[in-house]
Amino acid sequence: MFAKNQPIASQKTIETIIGPSVKVEGKFKGEGDLVIEGILVGDLQTKNNLKVGQNATVDAHIKANNAFISGKIKGNIIVKGKVEITGTAVILGDIKAQIISIESGALVQGKLNMPVTNISTDPDSVTPEETSAEPIKEEENELDKE
Amino acid sequence: MYLYIYDSFLNDKKYSDLLIKIEKRITDLGIKGRITRLSVLKNMKELITDGVKEGVQTVVAIGNNQTFAKVINIVADLDVTLGLVPVDGGSPIAQTLGIPPKVLACDVLASRIIKKIDLGKINNHYFINSAEITNGDVVIEYNDYKVRPTTLDNKITLYNFGTDQLVADKSHPIDGILEAVITPIKGGVFGKKSMAGTVLPFTKIKIGSQAEDQVSIVTDEQIIMKTPAEVVVAPQKLKIIVGPDRLFE
Numbered sequence: 001m002f003a004k005n006q007p008i009a010s011q012k013t014i015e016t017i018i019g020p021s022v023k024v025e026g027k028f029k030g031e032g033d034l035v036i037e038g039i040l041v042g043d044l045q046t047k048n049n050l051k052v053g054q055n056a057t058v059d060a061h062i063k064a065n066n067a068f069i070s071g072k073i074k075g076n077i078i079v080k081g082k083v084e085i086t087g088t089a090v091i092l093g094d095i096k097a098q099i100i101s102i103e104s105g106a107l108v109q110g111k112l113n114m115p116v117t118n119i120s121t122d123p124d125s126v127t128p129e130e131t132s133a134e135p136i137k138e139e140e141n142e143l144d145k146e
Numbered sequence: 147m148y149l150y151i152y153d154s155f156l157n158d159k160k161y162s163d164l165l166i167k168i169e170k171r172i173t174d175l176g177i178k179g180r181i182t183r184l185s186v187l188k189n190m191k192e193l194i195t196d197g198v199k200e201g202v203q204t205v206v207a208i209g210n211n212q213t214f215a216k217v218i219n220i221v222a223d224l225d226v227t228l229g230l231v232p233v234d235g236g237s238p239i240a241q242t243l244g245i246p247p248k249v250l251a252c253d254v255l256a257s258r259i260i261k262k263i264d265l266g267k268i269n270n271h272y273f274i275n276s277a278e279i280t281n282g283d284v285v286i287e288y289n290d291y292k293v294r295p296t297t298l299d300n301k302i303t304l305y306n307f308g309t310d311q312l313v314a315d316k317s318h319p320i321d322g323i324l325e326a327v328i329t330p331i332k333g334g335v336f337g338k339k340s341m342a343g344t345v346l347p348f349t350k351i352k353i354g355s356q357a358e359d360q361v362s363i364v365t366d367e368q369i370i371m372k373t374p375a376e377v378v379v380a381p382q383k384l385k386i387i388v389g390p391d392r393l394f395e
Contacts, residue, residue: 015316018293019344021300021330026291037342042291 016046020055034064036071045121054088063121067097076110080119148179148229149197151190151217153209156233157183164233167249168208175256179204194220204229204387206255211237215274215366222265222272222383229255229387239275239366242307242319244389254389261392262382263319266306266365268375273365274319274384277304277377279353281361284373286326287352293344297330304377307394318394322381323347350378 015033018024023039030046037053043060044050050064056071066081072090077083079097087105094110096119102108150172156165172178180202182193194205194217206229207217214230214237221228231251232240245251265272279302286293286302295302304326307319317325328344353375355361360372 015345016347017343017345019328019330019342021295021297021342022293022328022344023296024291024293026288028291032347038296038344 078121080121147202148177148204148206149202150179150181150206150208152183153213154184164248168252171249171252175252177256190216191220198224198226206231210234211239212368214239215368218274219272227260227385227387242393244392255387259388260385261388263384263386264306264322265380265383266304266324266377267380268363268365268371268377271365271369271371275306275366277363277365279361279363283357284353284355284361293346295328299331301329301331303327320394322379323349324379352376
């Protein structure tokens with residue numbers, strides 16, 4: 001699921017899976033790997049890896065260690081390591097990561113930021129740039145149309 | 147000192163040979179103790195609390211999954227070690243703890259590998275393996291977020307240790323975490339079939355329902371509770387004798 005050179009969580013850490021038949025609302029904070037196949041609205045933060053499946057819909061600001069995105073996301077993404085965006089992904093929001101990979105066919109509407117310094121995904125370390133980054137209103141309609 | 151408790155269903159004649167063999171093996175291994183048989187007139191809680199007052203340090207329950215579910219709720223709050231002797235091979239609790247069925251379980255008792263394992267607690271009731279909600283019209287509240295199924299028919303199971311394929315090998319009774327598994331059930335041509343499920347680890351949740359009727363929660367295939375309910379993990383709550391073939395460290 002994730003690149004070989006990225007740190008993998010301990011085998012004993014249980015993976016959180018939000019299945020296609022579930023809706024999560026609120027500030028979701030996870031310790032282990034997280035797989036989203038359903039709907040998540042609010043905020044999302046995990047100390048490990050995140051996978052957003054093809055049929056998933058996420059309306060949240062995201063912070064993760066690494067991310068693999070195939071679904072729809074409305075909100076800004078801050079990733080410590082690598083973001084891999086597949087051809088089916090629709091992202092309405094800014095992306096900040098050390099490595100960003102975008103497959104052809106993906107729709108990304110927002111700023112891409114690849115800083116040289118380490119990126120912090122701690123909840124308290126929010127830069128002014130991040131706080132001003134609300135989900136982009138003008139693109140909301142486009143997502144709704146789909 | 148050992149206290150052996152035979153569940154009431156073992157009063158049936160078909161178990162007498164097995165019980166004689168178990169008693170003989172216990173004697174051979176030098177772990178003999180007081181034997182009591184449950185009946186309509188003998189209450190398990192009274193027997194155990196009286197035994198503890200008289201110096202019992204190890205309570206051994208002989209029976210099936212339901213026997214173990216009952217005894218766990220009594221010994222969890224006492225300073226005793228629990229041993230189990232399953233009389234059939236179908237107990238997932240015994241399998242996870244590495245306890246073979248029937249006479250072979252006596253050897254596990256004698257080896258005395260003792261582990262402190264977690265229990266789940268719904269309101270004031272403990273469960274060792276799982277709790278299940280079949281009418282899935284519920285809302286699961288975590289500290290900062292809520293989870294609700296979007297399909298009509300769901301099975302929600304709260305696991306202390308995994309027997310479901312989604313959490314097997316990952317969920318252990320010593321990890322200090324319980325897992326909520328939500329599985330949608332879809333009617334198909336050949337009966338009901340399951341779709342991809344949801345797995346959410348937790349230490350504390352609240353289960354509520356918007357349905358008019360209260361939703362039932364069945365713990366360890368035995369006790370029925372009603373929503374709203376608070377479910378927490380009770381870490382390392384139970385001292386239990388386990389076998390070398392247990393499914394955790």
